[in-house]
Amino acid sequence: MSASGSTASGSGPSPAPGSGSPGRGGPGIDRGAVLLVTLGVGLALLASRWLMAQVPRWLPPQASTAAPLVDDLFALEVGIGCFLLLGCTAVIAWTLLFDRADKYDRDDGEPIEGNLKLEITWTVIPLVVVLLIAAQAIRVNGQLASLGGKVRVAGAAEALRLVGVAGLAVSGGAPDAQADVGRAPVVAPSTLMPGQGASGEAISRSSNRRASTTTTITSTNPVVTDRAAELGPVVVIARQWSWEFVYPDGVRSAELHLPVNRPVRFRLVSLDVLHAMSIPAFRLRQDVVPGSVIDYRLTPSREGRYRLRDSLFSGAYFASNQTDVVVESAEAFERWLQAARRSPLAPSPNAAADLWSQRQERGNRGWATVPPAPPPLVNVPLDPNAAHEG
Amino acid sequence: MTTTPITFDPRALRAPHPVPGAPDNWRRFFTFNTDAKVIGIQYIALSLLFLLVGGLLAMIMRGELITPPADLVDPSVYNGLYTMHGTVMLFLFLFPILNGFNNLLIPPMIGAPDMAFPRLNALAFWMFPVFGVVLMASFLVPGGPASSGWWAYPPLSTQNPLGLLINGQFLWILAVAISGVSSILGAVNFCTTIIRMRAPGMGWFRMPIFCWTALAAQTIQLAGLPVLTAGAVMLLFDLSFGTSFFQPEGGGDPMLYQHFFWFYSHPAVYVMVLPVFGFFSEIFPVYSRKPLFGYHVVAIASFGIVFLSLIVWVHHMFTSGTPQWMRHVFMVTTMLIAVPTGIKVFAWLATLWRGKLWLTTAMLFAMGGVFNFIFAGITGIMLATVPVDVHVGNTYFVVGHFHTVIFSTITFGVYAAIYHWFAKFTGRMLYEGLGKVHFVLTFVGAQLNFLPMHWAGLMGMPRRVASYDPEFALANVLASLGAFLLGVAMIPFLLNLVSSWVRGARAPANPWQAIGLEWLLPSPPPAENFEHDVPTVISGPYGYGLGHPLVADQERYEARLKEG
Numbered sequence: 001m002s003a004s005g006s007t008a009s010g011s012g013p014s015p016a017p018g019s020g021s022p023g024r025g026g027p028g029i030d031r032g033a034v035l036l037v038t039l040g041v042g043l044a045l046l047a048s049r050w051l052m053a054q055v056p057r058w059l060p061p062q063a064s065t066a067a068p069l070v071d072d073l074f075a076l077e078v079g080i081g082c083f084l085l086l087g088c089t090a091v092i093a094w095t096l097l098f099d100r101a102d103k104y105d106r107d108d109g110e111p112i113e114g115n116l117k118l119e120i121t122w123t124v125i126p127l128v129v130v131l132l133i134a135a136q137a138i139r140v141n142g143q144l145a146s147l148g149g150k151v152r153v154a155g156a157a158e159a160l161r162l163v164g165v166a167g168l169a170v171s172g173g174a175p176d177a178q179a180d181v182g183r184a185p186v187v188a189p190s191t192l193m194p195g196q197g198a199s200g201e202a203i204s205r206s207s208n209r210r211a212s213t214t215t216t217i218t219s220t221n222p223v224v225t226d227r228a229a230e231l232g233p234v235v236v237i238a239r240q241w242s243w244e245f246v247y248p249d250g251v252r253s254a255e256l257h258l259p260v261n262r263p264v265r266f267r268l269v270s271l272d273v274l275h276a277m278s279i280p281a282f283r284l285r286q287d288v289v290p291g292s293v294i295d296y297r298l299t300p301s302r303e304g305r306y307r308l309r310d311s312l313f314s315g316a317y318f319a320s321n322q323t324d325v326v327v328e329s330a331e332a333f334e335r336w337l338q339a340a341r342r343s344p345l346a347p348s349p350n351a352a353a354d355l356w357s358q359r360q361e362r363g364n365r366g367w368a369t370v371p372p373a374p375p376p377l378v379n380v381p382l383d384p385n386a387a388h389e390g
Numbered sequence: 391m392t393t394t395p396i397t398f399d400p401r402a403l404r405a406p407h408p409v410p411g412a413p414d415n416w417r418r419f420f421t422f423n424t425d426a427k428v429i430g431i432q433y434i435a436l437s438l439l440f441l442l443v444g445g446l447l448a449m450i451m452r453g454e455l456i457t458p459p460a461d462l463v464d465p466s467v468y469n470g471l472y473t474m475h476g477t478v479m480l481f482l483f484l485f486p487i488l489n490g491f492n493n494l495l496i497p498p499m500i501g502a503p504d505m506a507f508p509r510l511n512a513l514a515f516w517m518f519p520v521f522g523v524v525l526m527a528s529f530l531v532p533g534g535p536a537s538s539g540w541w542a543y544p545p546l547s548t549q550n551p552l553g554l555l556i557n558g559q560f561l562w563i564l565a566v567a568i569s570g571v572s573s574i575l576g577a578v579n580f581c582t583t584i585i586r587m588r589a590p591g592m593g594w595f596r597m598p599i600f601c602w603t604a605l606a607a608q609t610i611q612l613a614g615l616p617v618l619t620a621g622a623v624m625l626l627f628d629l630s631f632g633t634s635f636f637q638p639e640g641g642g643d644p645m646l647y648q649h650f651f652w653f654y655s656h657p658a659v660y661v662m663v664l665p666v667f668g669f670f671s672e673i674f675p676v677y678s679r680k681p682l683f684g685y686h687v688v689a690i691a692s693f694g695i696v697f698l699s700l701i702v703w704v705h706h707m708f709t710s711g712t713p714q715w716m717r718h719v720f721m722v723t724t725m726l727i728a729v730p731t732g733i734k735v736f737a738w739l740a741t742l743w744r745g746k747l748w749l750t751t752a753m754l755f756a757m758g759g760v761f762n763f764i765f766a767g768i769t770g771i772m773l774a775t776v777p778v779d780v781h782v783g784n785t786y787f788v789v790g791h792f793h794t795v796i797f798s799t800i801t802f803g804v805y806a807a808i809y810h811w812f813a814k815f816t817g818r819m820l821y822e823g824l825g826k827v828h829f830v831l832t833f834v835g836a837q838l839n840f841l842p843m844h845w846a847g848l849m850g851m852p853r854r855v856a857s858y859d860p861e862f863a864l865a866n867v868l869a870s871l872g873a874f875l876l877g878v879a880m881i882p883f884l885l886n887l888v889s890s891w892v893r894g895a896r897a898p899a900n901p902w903q904a905i906g907l908e909w910l911l912p913s914p915p916p917a918e919n920f921e922h923d924v925p926t927v928i929s930g931p932y933g934y935g936l937g938h939p940l941v942a943d944q945e946r947y948e949a950r951l952k953e954g
Contacts, residue, residue, distance in 0.1 A: 059848055060850055073778060077772045081769075085764055099742065108680065113684075134725050137777055140777045154639060274545070278850070278852065280781065283777075289645065291645075313539045313543070313546070320857065322859075366534075367535070
C-alpha cells in the first residue's frame, strides 16, 4: 500500500520511483515523480489483474458450490497481495539500483527520522484492507454454511450408536467400548428421512434392531425420493487407515458417490485418532474428531471423480489414506445405489493393509506403529486404479 | 595468522570468553561459565550443530519426496524424520540460537556488565545440551523417535504401539518440557536485565529496537510457556500413566490439548520472529547510513504484536469443529497482526529510502529476509481467511508459508546477525566473498524449495505425507532440488565461520561505523563490558547523519578503543 501513500509526499530533487517515497515533503510536487508513481501504480494494477486471472490454473476443478466462492475470495487476496508485493519490491529494487553508496563513500544518508502522516497512512491502509477482507470472508462463510453442529460422545462405540451404524469393530478404544461392538443398534431405514436424524440420541433410542457384520441391506424402497431434498446423513467413518461411507439406507461404500447439484449432509466419526476429510475439488475440509460427531454440509456441482484425502496426520500410513469422490447425475447415482444394495459386503482394497503386509514380509522393519485396522467390509469397494481429476 | 605478538586490550585478556591467540580459548566453553558472552557463544555454536542435524533430516525427507511413492524410507521412518526435523529446528536450533543472541547483545547494548542472574543463565544454558541429548537419544530407543508430528496431537501421540514406558514419544515430551523450563528461566533473566540494568540516561525510548523486541518476545515466553508445559505434562501422564485428560473414552477431549498447544505455539513464532525484527531494525540503519524511520512506532509495534499474538491461536483450529462465531473472531484478530508488522516493514523500507546502502552480506541477508517476509505475510493473510484456510490448511501451502517465515525470514535474519556481530564477539572478520556466495545460494535455494510448495498445496497435496499422487511430482522435484541447494549453501557458511575464527583478519572495535553502545567496546568486549565506567546515554539510537554523540564523553570512549 506504500505505493498509493507516496503520491503526496513523493517529491524532491530526484524523480520518485513507482512507490512509497518517505522523503522530505517539499512545498511543490515534482511532476516527474507524480508521473512515475502513476505509471508504477498502473503497471502494478495491470500485473495484479493478470495474476488474478491465473488463479484457476493453480487450483483443482471447481466441483462444489463452495468452490467458486472460495476461489473468488482467494483471487481477491492474490490481487491485493500482488499489488502490495510489487509496491514493496519496487522500493527495494529502487534503493538497490539508485541508493547504493560508492565504493569509498562512507558518508551518511539523509537523516530522515520519520514522517507522522506517512506512518498514519501505512497504519490505516492495512487496517482497512484486512478488515474489508475479513468482512468479505465472513460473508462467504455465511454463504458456505458447511459446518453443522457437534455432539460430544465418550468414545467410538458411542459415536457409532449415535449415528446409527452397527457392526463395526472399534479398535484402540476403551475396553468397554470394545464390549459394545455387536450390540450397537442399527438404524431402521425409515427413521432416517431427510430433516430427521439431527438428534442422534433420538435415533438410537427409536431403533431397536440388532445387526451383525454379515447384515445385507434389506430395504428395497429408496429412502429419499425427492431429488432436490438434502441427501443424508451420510456417515463418514475414518480409521487408521481407511474411509467408509454409510448411506441412509445402510449401503456401505469405500468410495463416496454423490448426486450432482443436490445438497448432502455428512456425520463425521473417527474410530481411533484425529483425521480430516479433505476434498480439494470441493475446497472443503473438516477434521474428524474422536469424541465428537460433527455435522457437515456441501453441494457437489460438477460430475467427475475427485480425490478425498486424509489431511490431518493420523500415523504411519497417513499418506495412503485416500479414496475417491464420484459425483454423478441423479439417475446414475440411483442406479449405483440400487446396484450397491444388491452387492454383498466384502473387504475393500486397502493401501495401508497392503503396505503393512509388505512390511511384515520384510521382517517388520521400520519404526513403531499400530497395525492398520482391517479393511472395511463394504458393498462397494474402492477402485484403486481409477483416474481422478483433482 | 600473524607471527608477531598480538597486543590485546588488557581488559580483553582477562575475559573468560575467547580472545584470539589467548591461551585456553576452548576450555571455557565446556564449563559452567556464568559470563553471558561465553553462554551466548555456547548457545550459538551448539544450535548451529543442531541446524546441521535438522538440515540432514530435511534432506533425507526431500530425498524421499523427490518421487511420488514412499521408496527411500518406510513411511513410519519418514514420519519420525519429519517429526524430529520440526522439533530439532524449533527447539534445538532457533530458540537456542536466539537466546544466544540475547546473551551476546542485551548486556553490551544496554551497557550492563552481565545478565541479572548469571548463574540462572548458565543453568538455563546447560539444560539445552540435556534436552538435546534426550531428544537425540530417542533415535536409539526401541520403536524409534516420536512420530506424531511436532504438534503431538493426542490420541495419536498417546497410542504407544510397543507399550514400553520409555519410548520415543515419552522422551520427546520430556525434552519439550525441559526446553520449556529452560526458556522460562531465560525469559526471567532477559526481562529483568532489560528492565533493571540499562545504562544511565537510557530511557525506554533510547533503547535499541533489538532490546525492545527481545523484551517483547520474552514477555510472550513468560505468558505462554507455562500453558504449553502444563499441556506437555498432561500429555505425558496420558501417555505413560493412564490418565485421560485428552482421551474421550475417559471423559477427556483431544481439542483441549490443541488449545494448550496453540495458545503457546502460535505466539512461539513471534518469540522467534520478534528478535529477528530487532536484527533488521539494527542492521538497516547501519548499512543505509540513516536513522531508523519512525523509531517510536516501531518500538511500540513490538508490544502490539505481543498483545495480538496471545489472542490468535484458534486460527490453527478453524476446521477442528470450531463454531462459526469463534472462527470469525480469531480470523479478525489474526488479520490485525498485519497492522503492527506492516508498520515495521514499511519503516524498514523507508529506512532504506535515499540511504547510502552498503551491500554487505549482513545487509543482503536482511533485505532478502524482509522481501521473503512480505511474501509470507501475504500468504499469512490468505491462511487467516477462514474459507481459504478450509481449502489450503494442512496442505503444502502451509508448509510453504511457514518455511518462508521460519527459514526465509527468521533464519535469514539470524544469518544477517551472525555476519553483522561475528566480528564484535570473536574479534575476527568474516570473509565477505564467502558470505556473498552463501547468500546467493541460500536465497536461490530458499525460493526453489518453498515457492513450489505453495502450488502443490493449492492443488491439494496434504502436508506430512510420505507418498503422494503423481500430479504433485513437478512441484516436489523442484522443492527437493532447492533443499539440496540449501544443503550446499551450508558449505561456504561453515568454511567461513571456522576459517575466520581461526585465521580471519583482526576485527577493529567498530568495523561498520555503527552507532550503539556495543560498538564503543573493544572486539571482543572485556568480561564485564564497561565495568565501572558505564557511559551515560544522551541521545536515542541510530543517530546516523544527525551529528550528535550517543553518550557523554564519546571522544574518550572512542580514543580508548584506539589505544587498545
